[in-house]
Amino acid sequence: MVLCSTDPRLRFLWIASRRSVLWGEAPVQLSPAWRLMLMGDGSPTRHLQLLTGRRVEVELIGMEPETLPSPQRPHEVAELHGPLVRRQVWLRCGEETLMWAESWWNQQDAQDHLRDLRQPIWASLCQDRVELFREVDGLGQVDSAALEQRFSASSPLWCRHYRFFKGGRVLTVIREVFSPALEAYLGSSSTTS
Numbered sequence: 001m002v003l004c005s006t007d008p009r010l011r012f013l014w015i016a017s018r019r020s021v022l023w024g025e026a027p028v029q030l031s032p033a034w035r036l037m038l039m040g041d042g043s044p045t046r047h048l049q050l051l052t053g054r055r056v057e058v059e060l061i062g063m064e065p066e067t068l069p070s071p072q073r074p075h076e077v078a079e080l081h082g083p084l085v086r087r088q089v090w091l092r093c094g095e096e097t098l099m100w101a102e103s104w105w106n107q108q109d110a111q112d113h114l115r116d117l118r119q120p121i122w123a124s125l126c127q128d129r130v131e132l133f134r135e136v137d138g139l140g141q142v143d144s145a146a147l148e149q150r151f152s153a154s155s156p157l158w159c160r161h162y163r164f165f166k167g168g169r170v171l172t173v174i175r176e177v178f179s180p181a182l183e184a185y186l187g188s189s190s191t192t193s
Contacts, residue, residue: 008100008146010072010177013156015140021160022136033186037178038160041134044099044176045091051185052093058118059097061088066104074161076137077104079170085110087117090150097150098182103174113171133165142177151179158189 019025024039037047045056066084069077077084085107091099105114143155151157161175183189 008144008177010142010144010147010159012072012159013141013143015138018137021139029190031187031189034158034189037182037186038139038158039136041136041162048091048093048098051182052096052098054093057092059090059092060117061090063087063110063117065107073104074138074173074175076161076163076170077173079163080104080173081106083107087114096179096181098179099176100147100150101174101176103172105172109171132171134162135165136160136162138162138175144177147177151181153180 021039024035030038036042037044048056063085066086083106085105086102087105087110088102089100090097091101138159138161140159141156142159143157147157148154157180158178159175161173163173164171
């Protein structure tokens with residue numbers, strides 16, 4: 001299924017080491033609220049709903065087979081068995097776009113778990129009471145003209161990626177880029193010294 005193929009062309013400004021992310025050691029002075037949002041293993045869509053008091057709506061950009069792997073995709077995607085599909089979405093609360101996300105899936109797993117493509121991944125997985133483990137693998141900052149335009153904000157933009165495990169194997173790899181508009185709910189992302 002292809003709705004509208006797009007690639008926001010992320011340019012990574014810096015990336016934290018995997019070790020620092022796994023140990024919860026932010027390489028920058030993140031505020032406690034942003035540390036939880038970016039490095040915590042909870043559901044970001046649930047967090048957005050709790051922060052804004054509004055339902056999270058998914059605007060599907062596209063979902064299509066990934067035939068040529070992007071050099072920018074997280075290296076953990078190699079742990080998935082092909083054929084692969086890549087899904088891209090905007091996450092909104094009301095009129096405000098608060099996140100862009102992309103995920104990579106084995107095609108059969110996507111068919112089994114993503115029956116409604118306009119629903120957040122977490123909501124889809126919770127319907128079936130799927131037991132999952134989430135491991136945050138990457139944290140950094142990016143710039144992207146396409147994301148800046150949609151967020152109506154300038155870079156740098158916070159970015160993270162993680163894996164969902166089901167039964168000890170990787171189910172999906174997800175990358176998220178957060179809108180600076182979240183500072184209205186979480187405060188500044190950096191601590192003041």
